[in-house]
Amino acid sequence: MAMPSATQSPLFTKEFYTSLFENIDGENIKTCLQCATCSGVCPFGHVMDFPPGRMIAWMRAGILEEMLESDSVWMCVSCYACTEVCPKEIPVTPSLMTRAKEEVLLAGNVPTELQSALEFSQRYGNPLGESSRKRAAWIEDLDFEVPTARKVRRPVDVLWFVGDYASYHPRVKEVTKAFAKLLKALEIDYIILGGAENSDGDSQRLAGEKGLFEVLAEKNAKAFSRCEFGEIITTDPHAYNALKNEYPQLGIEYPVKHYAEFLVERLEEIKPLLKDNGKVRVTYHDPCYLGRVNDIYDEPRTLLEAIPGLELVEMPHNKTTSLCCGGGGGGMWLDGFRWEKAEARLSEWRMREAASTAVDVLALACPYEPPRFEDAAKAIKGAEDIVVKDIIELLVEVMEE
């Protein structure tokens, strides 16, 4: 890497510097110790020209142009590992990395894969480029009715925000259908928005498209305002994060729960429905946006431990130190780009850890994960026989059998 010259600093980079540093987060960033703990813990720090610690050092020196020309920021999967370990409690992920992505995106330095997902989100309301008319097509596979807002025109207890991958991805739709069965078994009074639901926008925001995030949030707010409900539930930690922490900043405020919280509240109703299908050894992968970002560690484990015969074992990296699956912060849309740069998949690192614990099942709680880990299992020696399932699927399986 060429050393920078101190004169490289066009106007827009100065504006970036000012906008980043002249606010509360900026004041915080100025306290950086240059200890490089953030860069060390970063799963892709070794292939970044500018891991977070170095980025701060160069910005302090007013040398910004090369940083903006580098595609380092697109290696960031917004996993919050750096934020978790920073001794100065600097919000590295939500402030520094996300702002840097916004700036690099404005400068037009965007990988094509990401550009497509952002364009699809704008045009179709989801990053997969699917028609909104097909958003609730999964309900046709069920032999019972799933209540939609269009049909149920009365106040309900719960609005289930289904999410993009849970609505459209063939593997993840199996989890979605299992959740519908669970809600039916628990006699929950709920609706889904169907075609009126749009992407929650959180991953687009973390990939630097704050404007698009706001547009999507407003569309969802409009759909919410047409319904009467007590609370929102979702199976998607990214949607959960958006609804809980980001939408309120836009004045869109509703009580929201991830399914793990919602089901734990109903554990005494669930337990009698669960049968003992024999011994099974299970490990749980903490999704970044449920664990590190929103501090939900116990509820998924409580649900798993309620399954008769289930032995829960932890992987070496668990809870706050959990490894990322590589799907966050736009990672779902940058797999090709990251493979080219790093020749490594984070999901494979994680699957190697799961294999080291000699488990039968890797349990999940995020719709980004089943396809990523099922692919990884095929590539890792010793992981070929590990079954990859969402906690919802594990619960419904022992209910059905």
Ligand code: SF4
């Ligand atoms: S961990 Fe925190 S203090 Fe250390 S280099 Fe990174 S941002 Fe600076």
Ligand code: SF4
């Ligand atoms: S959020 Fe994760 S991927 Fe991004 S810089 Fe921090 S540790 Fe690295």
